[in-house]
Ligand code: HEM
């Protein structure tokens with residue numbers, strides 16, 4: 001997955017959101033349309049043009065106390081409006097590790 | 106064990122209160138992330154995919170049972186009940202909350218544990234052989250020298266703002282368990298013709314984007330001169346090193362660009378020109394540090410106690426003993442490696458319960474001492490042979506007696522895309538699948554010593570370049586692909602592996618590795634010929650042909 005940490009030119013090719021880590025605990029959060037953060041991907045503001053994406057990112061970045069390292073990431077929009085992570089990295093951030101952590105005794 | 110002095114304790118406590126204040130200011134918005142980042146990195150705090158990651162140093166891999174219990178406490182109280190032992194004698198916690206980090210640091214400080222110099226462009230944790238002080242045939246305990254270097258470099262302004270991070274490893278044994286040839290400076294303790302103790306000094310090793318094996322710049326530097334010699338190396342590095350390009354800022358690039366002869370000459374000249382800079386270690390200074398390492402009061406015990414003779418009838422015990430128990434310098438004792446590589450488990454992870462239980466076993470059977478090695482396993486360094494059967498039963502119940510040390514399932518893997526924000530691809534699930542494929546310990550025994558190393562990106566935290574089989578995650582069109590190399594090694598004959606063919610997708614990695622191992626089994630000229638030796642004898646081609654013939 002191309003590291004999204006250094007997004008310079010912003011060009012999106014499909015529906016996207018802005019995500020970051022919450023400052024006090026590091027939890028994965030998504031920028032909402034109400035200019036806040038939510039831990040639910042379904043609450044995220046979805047943008048579809050590069051201009052909208054730039055604006056959403058700028059607005060999210062300004063909230064440096066709330067969350068750290070905001071960047072734009074792709075989402076998939078399913079029938080019925082359900083929002084899914086757009087790549088494996090975001091899937092892992094949303095759903096947790098893909099590892100079975102149960103160390104067999 | 107090592108006893109910290111008052112100065113160290115004061116320093117550690119000061120750092121905790123300083124960090125508490127910094128976190129408070131960050132959370133209130135007084136500090137921006139940009140301002141805070143360098144401060145948190147100085148305290149081992151990274152930002153990962155799901156959370157902050159907290160890296161704690163285990164200097165030269167030595168822990169007391171009290172310290173291990175405290176790590177268990179941190180895992181339980183501030184994290185999700187487990188920790189991850191890394192390849193550089195650190196432990197990482199993956200789910201720590203920034204707001205609680207000062208408390209975690211403070212709990213650790215009470216037992217002399219800290220996170221200084223575990224990240225950032227400074228002198229990192231000086232690593233050493235995890236069998237230091239107990240390995241037979243060792244010149245002397247290399248931790249004495251690790252500690253002398255640590256004291257000199259800790260928070261020394263000159264070492265706190267280097268062009269890049271800087272790593273030193275030390276070994277004093279014939280077999281290099283500290284992987285010194287892949288460090289910025291590798292030191293091999295030995296005796297010269299006059300019986301004097303000193304170091305062979307190697308420089309310029311490192312993996313990552315541009316991997317290099319360290320080369321010798323001086324075959325013998327007397328022990329008393331080692332600090333001034335390191336100083337000379339750093340001066341040359343600071344003078345030439347490229348701060349303008351982070352990919353070129355490591356000393357390995359400088360050594361490569363200048364050439365080893367020229368680099369060695371520059372260091373030698375600098376060293377001579379420096380004159381006496383007050384860094385010569387006198388006998389008293391060395392003895393002072395030596396005296397702070399205490400060794401157990403070993404008993405006089407038989408080489409072959411009855412308990413061991415009886416237990417030899419149990420094939421499970423015997424298999425484990427042959428695999429995980431090693432010779433100790435004192436008769437009647439052994440070094441026991443505890444595999445953190447259970448079949449199907451994430452390599453290097455230990456639960457809080459396991460850590461507590463290992464601490465108890467260390468108290469009972471190993472004079473309260475535990476070691477952490479770069480292979481992401483633990484060791485109990487002083488176990489009386491008569492106690493081995495009981496220890497085996499206890500470890501087996503804890504899932505810590507997998508008889509796979511140095512075998513194909515003893516995999517070194519970085520956190521990869523499951524945790525790491527820099528990753529291209531996952532590492533841990535690949536490791537888990539491979540341990541399932543080779544779960545049969547008879548098969549693993551038959552294959553013999555074989556190290557698989559996995560990294561999720563070119564930073565090479567899983568040391569894939571020097572794995573007998575190396576697996577590197579790359580990205581192709583948003584999919585996880587893996588490049589596979591063979592023939593690398595990390596020991597005294599360190600070498601980088603050779604690419605065996607085109608990168609393969611996630612789902613095919615385990616199949617390809619199985620094919621590589623099968624090709625080796627068919628091609629080795631006798632059962633004792635190790636995988637790396639077969640690759641060395643035949644080259645990559647015959648193995649490539651067999652593996653890719655059907656693909
Ligand atoms: C999960 C968080 C981690 C991050 C963000 C991270 C990041 C990095 C980066 C950026 C480098 C390359 C630096 C350079 O070449 O100058 C590096 C190197 C390294 N990392 Fe990590 N790392 C992580 C975890 C680990 C773990 C868990 C281990 C041990 C299992 C580890 C062991 C190493 C080692 C040994 C190197 C040096 C490789 C070399 O010789 O160049 N790292 N790490």
Ligand code: SF4
Nearest residue numbers: 519525528561562566
């Ligand atoms: S090798 Fe890459 S993916 Fe693995 S831990 Fe290091 S930086 Fe992360």
